[in-house]
Amino acid sequence: MAVNTKIALVTGGSRGLGKNMAIAIAKKGLDVIITYNSQKDEADAVVSEIESLGQKAASIQLNVGNSGTFDAFFEEVKAVLKNTFKTDKFDFIVNNAGIGIHNSFEGTTEEEFDLLTNIQFKGPFFLTQKALSVMNDGGGIVNISTGLARFSTPGYVAYASMKGAIETLTKYQAKELGARGIKANVVAPGAIETDFGGGVVRDNEQLNKMLASITALGRVGLPDDIGGVVAFLCTEDARWVNAQRIEVSGGMNL
Numbered sequence: 001m002a003v004n005t006k007i008a009l010v011t012g013g014s015r016g017l018g019k020n021m022a023i024a025i026a027k028k029g030l031d032v033i034i035t036y037n038s039q040k041d042e043a044d045a046v047v048s049e050i051e052s053l054g055q056k057a058a059s060i061q062l063n064v065g066n067s068g069t070f071d072a073f074f075e076e077v078k079a080v081l082k083n084t085f086k087t088d089k090f091d092f093i094v095n096n097a098g099i100g101i102h103n104s105f106e107g108t109t110e111e112e113f114d115l116l117t118n119i120q121f122k123g124p125f126f127l128t129q130k131a132l133s134v135m136n137d138g139g140g141i142v143n144i145s146t147g148l149a150r151f152s153t154p155g156y157v158a159y160a161s162m163k164g165a166i167e168t169l170t171k172y173q174a175k176e177l178g179a180r181g182i183k184a185n186v187v188a189p190g191a192i193e194t195d196f197g198g199g200v201v202r203d204n205e206q207l208n209k210m211l212a213s214i215t216a217l218g219r220v221g222l223p224d225d226i227g228g229v230v231a232f233l234c235t236e237d238a239r240w241v242n243a244q245r246i247e248v249s250g251g252m253n254l
Contacts, residue, residue: 005029005030005055005056006029006090006091006139006234007030007031007032007081007090007091007092008022008025008031008033008090008092008234009032009090009092009094010032010033010034010035011096011097011124012098013034013035013036013046013096014034014043014046015042015194016195017192017194017196017223017226017227018034018094018097020223020226020227021096021227021230022034023050023227024227024230025227026050026053027231028231028232028234030055030231030234031056031057031085032055032058033058033059033077033080034057034058035059035097036059036061036062037062037064040059047059058085060076064095064097064098064123064124065115065118065119067118067122067123070126073127074130074131077090078134089134089136090134091138091140092140092141092233092234093128093131093135093139094142094230094234098120099115099120099196100156100197102200103158104157113158116158116162120159120163120166121165121169124143124169125169132177132182135182137180138180138181138182140182140184140185140234141170141173141182141183141185142184142230142233142234143166143167143170144166144188144189145164145186145187145188146159146163146189146190147189147247147252148160149166149167150247151252166186167245170184170186174243175243178242183238183239183243184242185241185243186245187230187233188246188248189221189225189226189247189249190211190215190220190221190247190248190249190250191211191220191221191249191252192221192222192223193208193220193222193223201220208220215252216250216251217251218250221249221250226248229248233246
């Protein structure tokens, strides 16, 4: 194994896109820490799969919507870095964990808005802020956004608004952390067949066909379409990619 193997922290890495990202990153030769909210068994399975690829891996419980737990979380990260990875810092953070709430602008409640804010914006903001003291210079931040921040699909107003905020945050992170050689980029998936949002894109045939019809490549996305792009941003090949929004949607709503 290479000396000084880089380490990536992927939030929400136990299933869906996060799982795909974590495994794709491992295939690039990085070690991986994933977080899970409640599915420890699924997280352990991802760790085992990464280890089978010849990389080190660990999982830690985290609710990104509860910023009050972040200090304790990073104490656990430091312990895992020391015990599992024999180091004291990691290199990349991928802010993937999240939920989707489908509601109109008129119908969105304050409770829904606050929940989305905490998970989709406040969480990544302060998690990354606290991560800086445990990150190596020359690493990177990958924030996950959505095609819905570029085009509008009724029913996702609050979710997409948070992702718009994430995209602005990313530019500021790139500007302010450049002195440390830390890059910050956005990956914005289009419609993907996962269990996200109750699996609606995957399971609703009518919606699936509609989304495929507005996509230049003629289908909706799969998790395998996304993970490799995130993994690329965690490699030396992406060393000069900074403050960019990379949409991975097959060409939706062109």
